[in-house]
Amino acid sequence: MPPIPELEAIRKAQILEAALKTISASGYANVTMDDICRAAGLSKGGLAHYYRSKNELFVAVFKEFFERIFQRSKQTMELYENPVDKLLSFDWLYDRNDPDVNVGYPVLFDCMSLAVREKEYRSLFHDWFENWVNLLKDAIDVGLKKGIFRNLDSESTARAISSVYQGIATRWYLDNESHTTKWAVESFKKAITGLLSSNNK
Amino acid sequence: MPPIPELEAIRKAQILEAALKTISASGYANVTMDDICRAAGLSKGGLAHYYRSKNELFVAVFKEFFERIFQRSKQTMELYENPVDKLLSFDWLYDRNDPDVNVGYPVLFDCMSLAVREKEYRSLFHDWFENWVNLLKDAIDVGLKKGIFRNLDSESTARAISSVYQGIATRWYLDNESHTTKWAVESFKKAITGLLSSNNK
DNA sequence: ATGAATCGACCAATCGGTCGGTTGATTTAC
């Protein structure tokens, strides 16, 4: 019987952590199970005991990843009271020293290219979008109730706002020599305040 | 000696076309040289005669791809006179029946995940961004001169506009059940007109 | 006969997954 009852949960967490870092560093397509074994301090057979296939492990890794990002987003938004501040609270996405950012972007891009063809990954994306959009939507609804915003469809505006964050992030990360952090922050603020002002019919 | 002098150019074009379709359909990581040989109607040795390694071929494919997208963007913009119309002329990006769209998005996502780790691909991205941004920047500069826009930095605004297109495209493509074409088109119009109106200090 | 164009068998390397085996703690049998 198990030495400690929580051993399985501990091991799985260790493996996920090791796999996440390895995938982030080398890229989904280049990572081998051996790499992950080494990073996790386990043998091939040992790892197979917890995750029976590469695909099973990787799906678990990406799931864990999105959960982390979501929690981070939620916690950061909660630091603010004003709906506008909440909606503009994602500047941590453009901090090159942030550990979530450094690990996260490579994983995110990998996941996107996987999502193109595999519905399991598309579904992970969908859930993440949904969670993110709901955070934003709630803030917009509060703003509408308080009269800060007018004539907005909160859901489609929320989707647009998160898309703007992601679009700017893509540039900022993949071509950082031409896209400074200053540009990224100013741009998302202008774009999002533009989306929130109801001068569109 | 070559049967026809242009044979090399013809073959290379055939190979690039076949490779582009194959990569789009199966994904960079899953495509084998055999797949491309079959699609191009050539043997392994025959293909090796024109492209000596997988990497050499793939870089050429992605280069060709970005060139196509750029030409398409340029031509579509030229259909319009008014700077605002030019800047909003990219709704073809959100047409699910467009062949460039169907082939392009999978390739684009693959290229992004490659660009994270390989500077050769990052450089392709950079060049594409630069070309795209310059198209937009020229239109904005005309608008500034004509007095249609005020208080804008044309370059950083151009970068923001193309980022908005790309961010919305990501959602629209990867999670199309929750992101309709109508949403995509309305959203980019609102976001971009917001960026162009100078009510930001 | 020279060399570009093309072929396809073959090689070496890689990788995911399997499987028999070991360890050590717990449970069961007596």
Added chain:
DNA sequence: GTAAATCAACCGACCGATTGGTCGATTCAT
């Protein structure tokens, strides 16, 4: 109370399949 059986945890050698690249052979126009 102890010997035997059991089982989770873990190991690493091995297998089968895949794949990128090579190379000698073949064709054919010049």
